Amino acid sequence: MPVSPEANILNQNLQQAVLTALMASNKPNVLLALSGGLDSMVLLHLLASLRQKAGFCLKIAHVHHGLQAQADDWAAFCQAQADALQLDFQLCRVQLADPARNIEQQARTLRYQALAGLLTPDTVLMTAHHADDQMETVLLALKRGSGLQGLTAIAAQKPFAGTQLLRPLLAFSRTELEQYAKVQQLAFVTDPSNQDDSFDRNFLRQHVLPLLQQRFPTISQTTARSCQLLQQSLEYQQQQLAIGLTPVLRHDQLDLTRLAQLANPARDLLLRHFLNRYDLTPSAEQTREFVQCFLLSETDAQPQLQWGDWQLRRFDGLLYLLDLKAQQQAAEKPAEGAWLAPERLLNWQHWQFLWHSDATKAPDATWSSMPLAVPLAEQIRLTTGQLNQRFKPADSAHSKALKDWCKQWKVPPWRRGSMPFIIARQQNTVIAVPGFASHCTAAQAQSWLHYKADV
Incomplete structure (x- = not known):
C-alpha cells in the first residue's frame, strides 16, 4: 500500500526526534521501558529501525505490576517483541504495598525504582510519553494549584539513576502515533483500566481532552511547547536559586535567621529550593505554616513540623530535617560499637572510616581527616552514647564530659546519643570525636x- 506524503513526513519527524535525543545523551546503550501499549510500541519500532544508523545497543524492560488479569499476557507479548527483534529482555515484577490507595502513584514509583535498578552510567532510559500525556499532566498540575515546577510537567530529558531519562515523543500527539502505528501495521495491547474514569487522568483523557482537541486541534502540541518554555524558565530559576542559597547556609544547613531577613518571593523560593534536597515540595499552605513556626516564633522556642517521613526542627538558628523512618529503624536495632582495623575501609552507621598511617590517604577530597596519637598497633573502637565519658581536645586545657562538649559544639540534643567517638583500648579513654576534635x-x-x- 502506497504511503502518503504526510505519513512520510511524520515518519521523518519521529525518527529525527529520537535521533536528536540520542545524540544529546551521547550514550551507547538504550533501555526502553516497554508496556506493550501503542505509545511504547511506536517507540520500539523507531528505535529498532534506527539501531544500525545510530549505532547504539537496544534493550527492553517490562514492569509487571500484577494489577490486571491480562498482566501475564502483556509480559509475554513484550517478551515476544524482544525475541522477534533479537533484543535483550528484562521482566521486572513489582507489588504495590496497598492496592486500595493511590494506585497510580504507587505503580509509577515502583516502576521507576525497578527500571533504575537496570541502568548503568552508559545506558539511558527511554519512555514513550507523548504530547497528550503532557497536557493531561499540566491539567492535573493546575487542579492541584502547582507552581512553576509542577507546570513544567513531563521533562523531555532529566538526570535519572546516575544517567538520563529521555522522552523523545513529547512533541507528538497520540493521534500522530496512531497514524504511524497504522501505516507500520504495529500490534499493541490495550489496558482496560484506561477506560475507568474514576481515575483523574482517565477522566481527562476521555471527557476533557477530546473537547479541547475538537475546538483547538493543535492544543496538545502547543501545550508541549509551553512546557518546554516553562522548563527553560525553571532551569534558569534553579541556577539563580543555587547562587542565592549560599549566603543563607551555615555549615550546609539552612540559617533561619538569615532566611527571615529576606523579602518575598526570594525567601519562599529559597526555602523550597533547599527542601527539594530532601524531595520535599511544600504547598503554599505548608510554606506559610513553616514561616509562622520557624521564622516568626521566639528564638528560644522549639518548633517542630512533620511532613511525610521528615520531621523539621530548629536548633541554634539552623533548620534540621530528621528522617523518622531511619530513627525508627535505629531504635529497633540499637547501634553496636565497631573496632577499626588498620588501612581497611569501615562502613558504620551513616559514616565511613579509614584508619591509616598516612595523612594523605583519604579516598577523595570529600573526606575529612584528624590526627591520632596512637600507632596502628593499638586497638581503637567506635562507639556512641556514654556521654559522661570525659574528653580533652588538643586545643583545650581541660577535660570535660562529652555531654558538656556537645553543648559547647552546639550539637542538636537529638543527635548527641548517636554521635560517634573513638576510644583507645589500652588507655580506655576517648581520643577523638569525628567531625569535632582530636586529643x-x-x-x-x-x-x-x-x-x-x-548523611
Whole structure:
C-alpha cells in the first residue's frame, strides 16, 4: 500500500526526534521501558529501525505490576517483541504495598525504582510519553494549584539513576502515533483500566481532552511547547536559586535567621529550593505554616513540623530535617560499637572510616581527616552514647564530659546519643570525636583517621 506524503513526513519527524535525543545523551546503550501499549510500541519500532544508523545497543524492560488479569499476557507479548527483534529482555515484577490507595502513584514509583535498578552510567532510559500525556499532566498540575515546577510537567530529558531519562515523543500527539502505528501495521495491547474514569487522568483523557482537541486541534502540541518554555524558565530559576542559597547556609544547613531577613518571593523560593534536597515540595499552605513556626516564633522556642517521613526542627538558628523512618529503624536495632582495623575501609552507621598511617590517604577530597596519637598497633573502637565519658581536645586545657562538649559544639540534643567517638583500648579513654576534635595535634600524630558522614 502506497504511503502518503504526510505519513512520510511524520515518519521523518519521529525518527529525527529520537535521533536528536540520542545524540544529546551521547550514550551507547538504550533501555526502553516497554508496556506493550501503542505509545511504547511506536517507540520500539523507531528505535529498532534506527539501531544500525545510530549505532547504539537496544534493550527492553517490562514492569509487571500484577494489577490486571491480562498482566501475564502483556509480559509475554513484550517478551515476544524482544525475541522477534533479537533484543535483550528484562521482566521486572513489582507489588504495590496497598492496592486500595493511590494506585497510580504507587505503580509509577515502583516502576521507576525497578527500571533504575537496570541502568548503568552508559545506558539511558527511554519512555514513550507523548504530547497528550503532557497536557493531561499540566491539567492535573493546575487542579492541584502547582507552581512553576509542577507546570513544567513531563521533562523531555532529566538526570535519572546516575544517567538520563529521555522522552523523545513529547512533541507528538497520540493521534500522530496512531497514524504511524497504522501505516507500520504495529500490534499493541490495550489496558482496560484506561477506560475507568474514576481515575483523574482517565477522566481527562476521555471527557476533557477530546473537547479541547475538537475546538483547538493543535492544543496538545502547543501545550508541549509551553512546557518546554516553562522548563527553560525553571532551569534558569534553579541556577539563580543555587547562587542565592549560599549566603543563607551555615555549615550546609539552612540559617533561619538569615532566611527571615529576606523579602518575598526570594525567601519562599529559597526555602523550597533547599527542601527539594530532601524531595520535599511544600504547598503554599505548608510554606506559610513553616514561616509562622520557624521564622516568626521566639528564638528560644522549639518548633517542630512533620511532613511525610521528615520531621523539621530548629536548633541554634539552623533548620534540621530528621528522617523518622531511619530513627525508627535505629531504635529497633540499637547501634553496636565497631573496632577499626588498620588501612581497611569501615562502613558504620551513616559514616565511613579509614584508619591509616598516612595523612594523605583519604579516598577523595570529600573526606575529612584528624590526627591520632596512637600507632596502628593499638586497638581503637567506635562507639556512641556514654556521654559522661570525659574528653580533652588538643586545643583545650581541660577535660570535660562529652555531654558538656556537645553543648559547647552546639550539637542538636537529638543527635548527641548517636554521635560517634573513638576510644583507645589500652588507655580506655576517648581520643577523638569525628567531625569535632582530636586529643592530639598534627605534629603529635602517629596515625590518621579519615572519615566521611554519608548523611
